[in-house]
Amino acid sequence: MSELRKVPKLSLKEYQNPETQAEFAHQLYSGLSEYGFVVISDHGIGQEVFNQAYELSQKLFDLPLEAKSQYETGSGQRGYISFGKESAAGNPYPDLKEYWHVGPELAEDSDYKTEYPDNVWPKEVEQFQPFFTKLYSDLNSVAETLFLALAEAMDLDRNFFTQMISEGNSIQRLIHYPALTGLEVGNSIRAAAHADINLMTLLIGATDSGLELLDRDGNWLPVENQEGDLVIDTGDMMARLTNNQLPATIHRVVNPKDGSKPRYSIPFFVHPRNSVTLECIEQFKSNGSNDAPITAGEFLDQRLRENGF
Numbered sequence: 557m558s559e560l561r562k563v564p565k566l567s568l569k570e571y572q573n574p575e576t577q578a579e580f581a582h583q584l585y586s587g588l589s590e591y592g593f594v595v596i597s598d599h600g601i602g603q604e605v606f607n608q609a610y611e612l613s614q615k616l617f618d619l620p621l622e623a624k625s626q627y628e629t630g631s632g633q634r635g636y637i638s639f640g641k642e643s644a645a646g647n648p649y650p651d652l653k654e655y656w657h658v659g660p661e662l663a664e665d666s667d668y669k670t671e672y673p674d675n676v677w678p679k680e681v682e683q684f685q686p687f688f689t690k691l692y693s694d695l696n697s698v699a700e701t702l703f704l705a706l707a708e709a710m711d712l713d714r715n716f717f718t719q720m721i722s723e724g725n726s727i728q729r730l731i732h733y734p735a736l737t738g739l740e741v742g743n744s745i746r747a748a749a750h751a752d753i754n755l756m757t758l759l760i761g762a763t764d765s766g767l768e769l770l771d772r773d774g775n776w777l778p779v780e781n782q783e784g785d786l787v788i789d790t791g792d793m794m795a796r797l798t799n800n801q802l803p804a805t806i807h808r809v810v811n812p813k814d815g816s817k818p819r820y821s822i823p824f825f826v827h828p829r830n831s832v833t834l835e836c837i838e839q840f841k842s843n844g845s846n847d848a849p850i851t852a853g854e855f856l857d858q859r860l861r862e863n864g865f
């Protein structure tokens with residue numbers, strides 16, 4: 557029988573201390589390489605901020621469908637995406653969720669101002685825009701620190717990853733999985749098994765359990781975190797850069813036994829700028845098994861089409 561495995565938990569404080577910095581970087585790399593997931597505590601964003609994020613998210617999803625539908629842009633990249641729209645690649649049954657996307661707020665003179673779609677904001681929910689603009693920027697700062705550590709662990713230029721995500725196309729996603737009705741079609745689950753598309757995801761600990769990852773032995777392992785933690789995973793773009801040394805681990809959100817409660821979660825998907833070329837890092841290249849270089853923008857478009865957009 558395989559030993560009981562558990563996603564490793566690391567304190568970001570260790571990275572701020574020069575004595576433990578290198579060890580933190582090493583553990584971050586090995587945790588992601590082994591599980592594709594790590595849990596991070598002491599990242600500097602307070603629990604009260606997460607509580608407010610969930611309060612505002614609940615207010616948004618409590619709005620009548622007609623109000624939310626005004627903000628459904630069709631691209632799937634900003635604003636509201638209604639229940640039943642997204643299905644994981646290759647899965648005929650849609651996920652049991654509705655969600656909302658917030659993208660970057662760029663400077664007026666940024667080259668990407670016209671390339672990325674503008675954010676849309678729900679005027680019905682007071683404080684939504686300033687709050688999520690700030691949270692986006694705070695999560696991006698945590699991501700930058702984690703990327704400095706990863707670059708260090710891989711002996712790369714310190715800014716190897718941070719320069720890729722400067723003016724990046726990262727997305728903050730607010731998700732609402734409603735209470736189950738018992739009339740769900742087929743084998744629909746809250747979020748079907750999938751890998752994330754991007755470099756790295758920072759997930760604010762959800763309001764309920766249900767998240768599971770598929771480990772290297774083919775077992776589903778529950779991802780457990782405490783209040784205030786961030787759950788980190790690496791996506792397909794990172795897998796391409798590292799020739800799967802940092803894999804895009806398959807994960808899902810299962811339906812609970814007692815489906816009477818809704819579940820809310822808030823992942824922050826860290827993306828490079830669209831123009832960045834995703835090419836396997838030299839040290840990970842091996843004969844014949846490297847993916848062809850592709851820009852982050854093209855790769856994202858391909859994957860969104862597979863997900864029904």
Ligand SMILES: O=C(O)CCC(=O)C(=O)O
Pocket residue numbers: 729731747752759762767807808809820821822823
């Ligand atoms: O809701 C969760 O806990 C995970 C959501 C997720 O994996 C995703 O949206 O990609």
Ligand SMILES: [Fe+2]
Pocket residue numbers: 750751752807
């Ligand atoms: Fe995911």
